[in-house]
Amino acid sequence: MNDDKSISEIEQEIIEDFALFDSWEEKYEYIIDLGKKLPPLEEEHKIDENRIRGCQSTVWLIARYDNGKIYYKAESDAVIVKGLVSLLIRVLSGHSPSEILNSKLDFMKEIGMTTHLAQTRSNGLLAMVRQMKNYAIAFSTINSTVDKSL
């Protein structure tokens, strides 16, 4: 997945998808549908270490580092948040730590979902993005360590 496309190319695809919608209802129906289709996170991963607690809803996030790329899996107890989580994973998963760290996620603004990343929403999304980037920092350190030892 995302093998050839850059983060900004995927963001552009999403912006184009959303341009087809005429109303907020259609946008949210699409996001909710994405949320429902997001594969559930295995119960064994729904533990406190992976939990990002928002005031409103909870997100669980795990990351795997493979061959220079990070692969994320996440879930939320609220379906709209889950749909947005699905979009963020589509954008960021399968990229290198440096690409992930440099991404600004401007597409969220373009599709009119930027309020969900606002701190006041406290839905766990903003904290999830931070945690995704923290993983990128952590994995980039491992990478350089491995390189040095080789």
Added chain:
Amino acid sequence: MNNTVSPALDVNTIRDAFPILQRQVNGHPLVYLDNAATAQKPLSVIDAISDYYKGYNANIHRGIHRMAEEATTAFEATRKTIARFIGAASSDEIIFTRGTTEGINLVAYTWGKQNINKGDEIIISEMEHHSNIVPWQVLCQEKNAVLKIIPVDDNGELSFEIFKKLLTPHTKLVSIVQVSNSLGTVNPVREIIEEAHKAGARVLIDGAQSSVHLDINVQDLDCDFFAFSGHKIYGPTGVGVLYGKKDLLEAMPVFQGGGEMINEVTFKQTTYNELPYKYEAGTPNIADTIALKTAIDFVESIGKDLIREHEVELVKYATRQLEDISGLRIIGKANNKVSLVSFVIDNIHPSDIGTLLDNMGIAVRTGHHCTQPLMKRFDIPGTVRASFAMYNTFEEVDALVAGVHKAVKILL
């Protein structure tokens, strides 16, 4: 006063007094149903704040000049109004705080530190706001005291029988919310106070939600402390009130040190000012405190009875219609209930409903409402809460109900 309102509750005239109700949200007329979080402000309150800054901004109590005198008079007029509003014996018993939370903390850090010792017991309930849990938890940990909890039943009512059993000769304090911010339950505080006093315990009433809806008379209730916030009774944020019985306030140690609260300072020793200034260190929130009087004048000009009747009708009307929605469960079915309706819907997260309602211009609160233990008791992540004020209409309830129907359709 700028806003004159006829004696009968004329909601349209009342609405005209609140400028914010004219605004649009996401392309829809605002339907504001988050009044338990904070109420909107009438123009007269907004004007009172700017009148102070435009006309007589000065520091109070100390100045010799004319404006300082005007500001002091206006500030102290609020204290007198509050004393009458809650039936205190004297305005010396009215301490200005930042809000309910600070009032409760003030008692915990002064009276609590002085009077709670190892093995003593403090009783709170399962429906308390975190503000009426955490200060006591901190105190109990520090003093090796015991925090006891009155359970809540399935209807969202406190078990009075269990409360009586929890009371022992070691109980030093009962700190209880008068109206639950999550459920709307009105607790029988008069009976609770009476029983607690029989056991020799003091009682603090958290009046954050009740002070706007119920008639409060602290002498009649005989509570020892009563805390509430200005912003929930149509006043500004950042100002609240702690009432305490005079003998208790006089005996308690000081809370914060600084200006205003002193009598005489030498490097050897400081003697403290008399009540109520003993607990009001530093320059207070003058503008907002002055405007709090305007808010109370506004509420009283309309009449709490009429407002309450209207709000109870709104709650009943909303409850009836919401209950028809398949899978919807009302959380909090107490017999005596005011001002709000809290609910959950099967297989739908409360925040999803809140997000979609926001797109329709409807402001509700979703989440745990700072009552996580209560949410745990009902085994839910949170609720959707619609809370009402004097300016809400039956048409707005219709908009809420239609909005919830629409949200459910989109979500399921």
